[in-house]
């Protein structure tokens with residue numbers, strides 16, 4: 001099976017300073033699969049998600065690479081066409097349910113408007129669809145919730161709404177950017193189960209961004225480990241947990257206590273492992289800079 | 296916790312009612328001045344000069360707040376003065392808001408080149424001392440109502456631009472903006488439909504503040520005789536005249552001063568009150 005989303009050798013820098021944020025990232029995601037994107041905070045996980053969805057901050061510039069969605073390169077597409085393609089085939093489940101719904105608008109239109117405005121649905125169809133989806137994410141009174149403002153709802157409730165909204169247009173790809181990080185531990189489990197359930201039912205390919213290997217093991221078929229904007233390893237879930245190939249992956253796994261010793265405390269990644277990765281990155285940067293300076 | 300919120304809400308409500316009530320009164324007086332003013336504000340009559348306000352000995356009915364040394368009725372002049380004060384407040388406030396908020400919104404949301412140009416312009420603009428700037432402008436444009444309004448707009452748009460830019464930048468970083476863009480909405484639509492409603496409470500507070508400032512600026516320019524060249528009464532002009540007669544007839548100074556003070560205070564309090572009430576995050 002060929003990949004539905006394929007990121008090839010993607011590099012991004014900060015405009016002006018030239019600081020490298022993504023270092024030749026390559027990730028493949030098969031249709032209907034969930035790929036975890038794991039790394040510590042600041043590694044560039046969100047940046048990859050944003051690059052795929054075409055919402056990188058203006059200060060960040062992609063300098064090389066390809067992002068193939070179903071074989072078409074998003075980076076070499078007229079912006080208008082790309083926007084329409086993304087709007088029709090992809091969606092985002094954002095990190096923070098508190099800021100992911102617009103506080104000035106009612107919840108209903110925030111789900112239905114894009115179906116009507118962008119995808120040309122009728123208002124009635126969109127409303128019916130939104131109700132059905134809210135039902136699917138186990139929201140008790142969809143009609144009442146759709147008339148509410150976000151601040152009238154709890155964090156868990158809002159995250160359910162965001163999940164419903166993401167699946168509303170039946171996208172083929174969803175980027176979920178730490179969708180459970182901002183929630184209470186108890187709510188976290190429910191939301192994670194809900195996302196897994198929705199993903200399985202709709203067969204949507206998903207790029208699941210998280211810093212938590214525990215979460216990855218519950219929902220993903222394979223994963224990519226990111227360190228300082230560089231993918232150090234992409235592997236199938238089972239292979240990864242049996243035998244992580246890269247020393248940094250091994251350290252990360254060892255640092256997540258439930259897989260080694262459930263009673264042990266979280267261990268930091270060891271110094272010499274970090275030195276190895278940093279050396280790899282320095283070598284990579286040198287090579288890249290020479291490439292830039294050359295032809 | 297519910298009690299705490301209720302308490303804040305009730306106090307905000309009282310503030311809103313008091314400031315709104317006073318401004319409604321001033322607006323009513325300004326609009327209907329020719330009908331509600333007891334006297335002709337320009338009519339001089341030396342037989343009625345320096346009449347005290349109604350509760351003092353020697354007061355005459357029909358001259359409730361007394362008269363100045365030319366015998367003109369203070370209340371009638373305050374009511375007519377409200378017209379110029381409010382014309383300046385509304386037109387200068389609206390124009391300043393429109394220009395400043397639009398530029399701020401564009402700079403804060405679109406960032407990039409637009410932001411660089413607008414922010415640099417604001418920085419350069421703010422390097423001029425405002426009072427000097429105002430007097431210079433009046434000198435070039437000549438005195439008159441339009442000049443005052445233009446001067447206020449030219450000087451104060453930067454306040455809107457700065458504050459609205461910062462707020463738009465905050466909102467632009469929110470995940471709901473990212474979602475709108477992923478959905479395929481244009482940047483312009485995102486700015487107007489997603490960002491603007493959330494910046495509106497701030498714009499409203501700035502607008503009322505600006506109206507208060509406009510009233511003060513108009514009064515100051517009238518005070519130094521740089522405002523309108525006609526005989527039409529202005530609060531600033533009344534304060535200037537009243538200052539000269541402070542020992543014989545304090546009421547000629549005090550009543551316009553109090554009116555000015557309450558009006559400016561009400562504008563700023565109205566803004567804060569409205570922001571508290573309509574800010575969707577605080578609500």
Ligand SMILES: Nc1ncnc2c1ncn2[C@@H]1O[C@H](COP(=O)(O)OP(=O)(O)O)[C@@H](O)[C@H]1O
Nearest residue numbers: 014021040041042043044045046047048057059
């Ligand atoms: N607007 C920006 N301009 C420049 N650098 C940024 C910007 N946003 C994020 N960064 C940097 O990009 C790196 C990756 O950020 P991000 O993708 O958000 O990390 P995470 O893996 O935690 O999601 C960080 O080092 C961050 O400092």
Ligand SMILES: [Mg+2]
Nearest residue numbers: 045046047178
């Ligand atoms: Mg992130």
